[in-house]
Amino acid sequence: MSQYEDTCMIKGDGGRTLRAVLDRICDKWTLLIVVTLDQGRLRFTDLQRQVPGISQRMLTLTLRNLERDGLLTRTAYAEVPPRVEYELTPTGRSLIAPALTLAGWAIEHIADIEASRTAYGERGKAGR
């Protein structure tokens, strides 16, 4: 069928499996936070500093979703001032490799893509 015979189950289902995961992790911040947490336990503020551009709101929401999906654990300490730490679960850590595979592809091809996009834009219309 293709060069990936053993992945027919992925494509054979009309992409439903891939879709399911894309719907979960393909938002703006999820993969980024997962990769950042590869370092180990981090506090809320540390995450906010290491993921430039993320708002307090989106950080909270994304962390909640990741916790809900069992990809990380949230540990709150009853101290003053408060301290909350986030850490990947084994499932969460298993996402790092696929995420970095994608990132590796990005590094290799982003230049080509930019070039192609520029060329296309110059001879035609604008896209999204």
Next chain:
Amino acid sequence: MSQYEDTCMIKGDGGRTLRAVLDRICDKWTLLIVVTLDQGRLRFTDLQRQVPGISQRMLTLTLRNLERDGLLTRTAYAEVPPRVEYELTPTGRSLIAPALTLAGWAIEHIADIEASRTAYGERGKAGR
């Protein structure tokens, strides 16, 4: 630093590289179409049939963006009735492996995620 020493350049830039590619391919349909086109040249209608749930509009838009990024080629035949075929470029084909890596992860962990999400939902509030 972590188990992925050689990927510091990815995380060291504050996630900008990962963000750049996420912004491009992490929409609702892009990866799905790339994986579908692993089969070879396909017509517009074939794609629409093999990617259940995609609207004509989104298929058109996604294909345009992929063409613009140099990931696939669009070939129109001046026939009656019209025929248009889409095929991955080498760059496009190189995306299949990372995409399937992600898909493989999905297959392995989607059940756990669903379970965790259900358990979380039962004892708390609704999310996104």
Next chain:
DNA sequence: CCGCATCCACCACGATACTG
């Protein structure tokens, strides 16, 4: 058959202000 244009609903996301 292909796919563009228009209209429209929704939600992801950001900015800001306030709380334990």
Next chain:
DNA sequence: CAGTATCGTGGTGGATGCGG
């Protein structure tokens, strides 16, 4: 420090109709 609440906006994507 670590959130929650509220509001506003733009982009994403679905439905429909038309044009090549």
